[in-house]
Amino acid sequence: MSAARALFLACLLLGSLLSATQAVAQVAAPGVSDREIVVGSILDLSGPAALLGAPVRDGMLLRFEDANAAGGVHGRKLRLVVEDAGYDPKRGVLAARKLLQRDQVFAFLANLGTPVVMATMPAIVDAGRLHLFPFSPHESTYSPLHPLKFQMFPPYQDYMEAATRHMVKSRGYSRACLLYQDDDYGLEVMKGVESGLAKLGQRLVERTAYKRGATDFSSQIARLRSARCDLVVLATVVRETVAAMTEARRNGWAVDMLVSASGYSSQTHELGGAAVEGLFGVSVLPLPYADGAPPRLAAWIGRYHKRFGADPNVWSVMGYVLADLFVRGAEQAGPELTTARFTAAMERLHTDGDFLGSPGYRFSPQDHLGSRQGRLAQIRNGRWVMLTDYLE
Amino acid sequence: MGVPVKPGRAEAADIAARNDSPAAAGIVRASFCRPLAGPALAALALPLACLLLGTDYALGQATLVATYAIAGLGVVLIVGQAGQIVLGQGALVALGAYAEALLAAVGWPPLLSLPVAVALGACGGAIASLPARRLGGLYFGMSTLAFALVVEEVLTRWSGLTQGAAGMLVPAFGGGGWRAQTPLAQFLVSLVALALAWMACRRLLRSRLGRAWRAIREDEAAAAACGIDLARTKSAAFILGGGVSAFGGAFYAHWIGFISPEQFGLMLSFELLMLVFLGGVGRLSGALWGALVIVAVPQLIAVARDALPGEGVGSAGLETALFGAVIVALVLWRLRGEKRRGGSLR
Numbered sequence: 001m002s003a004a005r006a007l008f009l010a011c012l013l014l015g016s017l018l019s020a021t022q023a024v025a026q027v028a029a030p031g032v033s034d035r036e037i038v039v040g041s042i043l044d045l046s047g048p049a050a051l052l053g054a055p056v057r058d059g060m061l062l063r064f065e066d067a068n069a070a071g072g073v074h075g076r077k078l079r080l081v082v083e084d085a086g087y088d089p090k091r092g093v094l095a096a097r098k099l100l101q102r103d104q105v106f107a108f109l110a111n112l113g114t115p116v117v118m119a120t121m122p123a124i125v126d127a128g129r130l131h132l133f134p135f136s137p138h139e140s141t142y143s144p145l146h147p148l149k150f151q152m153f154p155p156y157q158d159y160m161e162a163a164t165r166h167m168v169k170s171r172g173y174s175r176a177c178l179l180y181q182d183d184d185y186g187l188e189v190m191k192g193v194e195s196g197l198a199k200l201g202q203r204l205v206e207r208t209a210y211k212r213g214a215t216d217f218s219s220q221i222a223r224l225r226s227a228r229c230d231l232v233v234l235a236t237v238v239r240e241t242v243a244a245m246t247e248a249r250r251n252g253w254a255v256d257m258l259v260s261a262s263g264y265s266s267q268t269h270e271l272g273g274a275a276v277e278g279l280f281g282v283s284v285l286p287l288p289y290a291d292g293a294p295p296r297l298a299a300w301i302g303r304y305h306k307r308f309g310a311d312p313n314v315w316s317v318m319g320y321v322l323a324d325l326f327v328r329g330a331e332q333a334g335p336e337l338t339t340a341r342f343t344a345a346m347e348r349l350h351t352d353g354d355f356l357g358s359p360g361y362r363f364s365p366q367d368h369l370g371s372r373q374g375r376l377a378q379i380r381n382g383r384w385v386m387l388t389d390y391l392e
Numbered sequence: 393m394g395v396p397v398k399p400g401r402a403e404a405a406d407i408a409a410r411n412d413s414p415a416a417a418g419i420v421r422a423s424f425c426r427p428l429a430g431p432a433l434a435a436l437a438l439p440l441a442c443l444l445l446g447t448d449y450a451l452g453q454a455t456l457v458a459t460y461a462i463a464g465l466g467v468v469l470i471v472g473q474a475g476q477i478v479l480g481q482g483a484l485v486a487l488g489a490y491a492e493a494l495l496a497a498v499g500w501p502p503l504l505s506l507p508v509a510v511a512l513g514a515c516g517g518a519i520a521s522l523p524a525r526r527l528g529g530l531y532f533g534m535s536t537l538a539f540a541l542v543v544e545e546v547l548t549r550w551s552g553l554t555q556g557a558a559g560m561l562v563p564a565f566g567g568g569g570w571r572a573q574t575p576l577a578q579f580l581v582s583l584v585a586l587a588l589a590w591m592a593c594r595r596l597l598r599s600r601l602g603r604a605w606r607a608i609r610e611d612e613a614a615a616a617a618c619g620i621d622l623a624r625t626k627s628a629a630f631i632l633g634g635g636v637s638a639f640g641g642a643f644y645a646h647w648i649g650f651i652s653p654e655q656f657g658l659m660l661s662f663e664l665l666m667l668v669f670l671g672g673v674g675r676l677s678g679a680l681w682g683a684l685v686i687v688a689v690p691q692l693i694a695v696a697r698d699a700l701p702g703e704g705v706g707s708a709g710l711e712t713a714l715f716g717a718v719i720v721a722l723v724l725w726r727l728r729g730e731k732r733r734g735g736s737l738r
Contacts, residue, residue: 046712083694084711089648089655090456094449094691097575101446102695118559118650126573182548183557183654212654 029338030129031106036077037330037337039064040105042095042120043112047086052135052315056110057082058308059319065307067327074335078327081105085116092116093123100127107132107342110322114138114184125149130339133322137188142369147343152322152361152370154284156185156235159374160192160260161199162391163282164233166376167258168200177229178207179220179244181236189235189260205229210240217244225253234259241279242272249275256280261374266313269379277382282374285321286357287314287384296355321358325349325370359390441688445695451575453691457683458582459643462589464667464679466513466637469593471665472673473602474629475609477533480520480540481637481664486547486656487516488638489645490554493562496646501567506642513638514631516543521630525623528612540661547653559652562645572646582643586680589636593676596632605629637664670722685722690715 031038041060043053057080064078072078081103083095092115099105100123107130111117117136124131125148133152134141142151168176178193180186186209197203206227208220221244224232232248232255234241241263248255257279259268264281266289272279290301290311304312330337332345347365351358361370373390441450463485470478488509495505516539523535547554554560564571565581572581596602604625607615616622645651663686671682693714 081698088659089650090687091690093648094453094456094687095694097449097452098445098691098694101449103698115559115650115652115655118561119648122649184559184652187556187558 029106030104032076032337034076036079037073038079038081038103038105039107039109039326040081040083040099040103041109041111042083042085042092042099042116043110044087045082045084047088049087049113053084053112055313055315056112056135056319058304059312059316060110060323062304062307063320063323063327073327073330074337076337085113087113087116089115089119092120096120096123100124100129105129107326109133109326110135110319117141128339130342132326137185145366145368148339150346150363150368150370152325154372154374156188156260157192157195158372159282159284159391160189160233161196163258163374163376164193164196165199166388166391167231167280168197168202171256173231173256174202175205175227175229176202176231176233177205177224177227178233179217179224179236180207180209181240182209182211185262186235189233193233214240215243217247220244221247221251221253225251229255231255232257234263237262238265238267238271241268242276245272245279246275258282264314264377264384266384269382269384276379279379281377281379281384283377283384283386284371284374285314285317286386288312288317288356289383294355300355317356321354321356324354325351325361448575451579453688455575455579455582455647457680457687458579458586459640459647460667460683460687461680462586462640462643463637463664464671464682465589465593465676466633466635466640467664467668468673468676468679469596469633469636470629471668472675472678473597473609474605474626476524476626476629477530478520478536479533479665480536480661482656482658482660483540483543484513484516484520484634484637485641485644485660485664486543486653488513488641489651489656490547491638492642493560493645493651494553496563497560502565503567506639509642510635510639513641514635516638517630517632517634518627520634521627524626524630537658540658544653544657547656554653557653559650562649562651565643565646578647582647585639585643589639590676593636597676601625601628670719672726685718689718
């Protein structure tokens with residue numbers, strides 16, 4: 001026992017020594033020097049969401065490289081440090097500590113996945129660093145109001161409410177149903193759909209869940225069909241959207257389906273082919289199609305392809321747009337960049353859409369959520385076509 | 393497993409403890425001190441890590457290493473000592489994490505909530521061990537896998553209590569006006585917890601029950617012939633192993649601060665199994681070494697990656713490949729070491 005006790009005492013002593021040295025180490029605004037601004041991001045470059053993480057990173061890199069090529073932000077170059085969490089909160093916590101202490105980042109940008117975001121956000125905010133535009137539908141990323149937290153992605157609940165309302169009102173559906181993923185994402189979409197229907201005096205006629213990663217939807221589709229639904233809202237991701245719609249069409253059920261922004265992807269029509277023709281979807285940022293793109297967008301797609309050897313997708317657009325918001329905030333904050341100045345600049349930031357088709361983002365001292373809107377799209381002839389502008 | 397081998401250190405100590413010779417005393421001393429060499433080395437590595445990585449970052453890693461090691465100790469009891477295959481230990485960690493999170497949320501102090509978390513893990517272990525009365529080997533392992541799936545499903549469905557898939561926030565560890573919010577405080581708490589779990593496990597290993605577990609592990613028929621009640625002894629391993637893992641889960645919930653059912657899926661169960669096999673499933677120190685590899689090595693690789701020339705941000709595949717290479721190298725190294733000593737890889 002004495003060895004164990006000695007070990008414990010040694011660690012105690014060591015700990016107190018280290019905490020003393022740590023207190024001395026922290027001085028001026030972290031991550032900002034005369035030459036550069038260091039920005040951190042915890043993304044999924046491996047694990048279940050790796051397909052999202054890589055294009056988001058590339059989109060951010062491209063925007064930062066554009067800013068650096070134009071002389072930087074007030075003469076400071078932007079440097080992005082990316083850590084891979086693989087959707088594992090344990091790795092996320094350690095990555096956040098690394099970025100906080102070793103890399104001394106000024107802000108965290110686009111951290112990905114609710115478990116990772118929820119596990120890392122307290123440590124980031126406690127350390128006085130900005131927590132900007134995470135990929136998580138959780139309300140705590142922008143509410144209650146906190147000077148270090150900003151969000152630009154509209155909550156599923158808000159845009160699904162508007163989309164459901166618009167669909168039901170304009171197309172006269174009376175028996176709306178829901179197929180949802182059995183997690184926080186599915187529940188958020190459900191709340192939005194229920195709220196949209198309630199405003200029109202309707203209720204969900206049937207709802208049925210599936211577990212993440214499911215490939216067989218025969219029982220769910222049979223259940224929805226027996227409920228005689230005339231609109232099926234899908235709280236699914238790409239593969240599940242394709243599987244559910246293929247199952248319905250195979251059984252000769254030509255019901256209209258509306259998928260959330262998680263199913264709004266070029267992979268949906270690439271994988272689904274004819275089976276997903278006519279699928280409605282909600283878009284919070286449009287897909288960058290090279291065919292028929294306006295010159296500025298076409299040039300952007302070309303540059304992205306040249307830089308990363310792959311075509312950009314909607315995640316690349318998201319990465320670029322959120323990095324653009326950061327650059328604008330840092331520019332407005334002025335040459336003496338501090339966290340407080342950045343927050344004040346962000347609270348005044350109003351944007352008016354751009355060549356990528358983003359909505360206008362509006363932040364204020366009372367509201368740190370930049371957008372609550374999505375727009376309706378539909379798959380026609382093998383590509384997504386916009387049907388409406390951003391819905392209020 | 394299942395192949396008789398010469399007695400290990402613990403067995404030698406059991407035999408030696410019944411003799412009074414100086415040689416026997418030496419074996420007892422060696423058997424007691426050698427497992428502590430691991431923790432001592434780990435403690436020496438900590439200042440170095442703090443200097444290299446930064447204090448908070450290193451302490452954060454050490455906290456999670458200690459917490460995973462506690463969860464791993466539960467697997468050592470069940471797999472390493474009693475020789476049972478468990479593929480669903482993550483569920484027992486989950487029970488501890490959820491019990492602690494729910495009780496801490498309503499203001500229970502750790503001194504009250506931790507025993508409840510441990511008790512719930514022990515109950516889970518008892519339920520998971522029920523099929524052992526009829527099934528053996530891999531079939532029983534499969535039943536523990538099913539148990540883990542059921543627990544994850546219940547945690548997801550019982551949203552009135554657990555907030556389901558949306559997950560729940562967990563307050564910082566502490567009570568009576570004190571909270572472990574700094575990395576240092578969290579590290580010290582997890583170190584004390586590891587020391588407590590470690591001492592409890594050591595006592596168990598040296599007890600009659602520990603000897604019975606090892607007897608079952610080596611040869612069930614022979615153990616039964618010696619009068620050991622197989623079903624009860626196996627159940628005891630699951631109950632105690634479940635309690636220890638749940639104890640680790642309780643701290644995990646506090647350190648991560650947000651728990652959701654998906655965190656305790658099969659991936660965690662396999663991670664824990666990998667952890668103890670990498671560290672050495674037959675020894676308590678195996679849990680600590682394994683935790684060090686599972687938690688700290690990916691982080692060290694991330695730090696080393698930053699030092700590489702070229703674009704650090706584009707090398708995610710490199711990290712995973714390097715981690716895989718480290719695991720393979722470790723297994724080969726352990727295999728050679730064990731062969732040299734004439735034992736098997738456990």
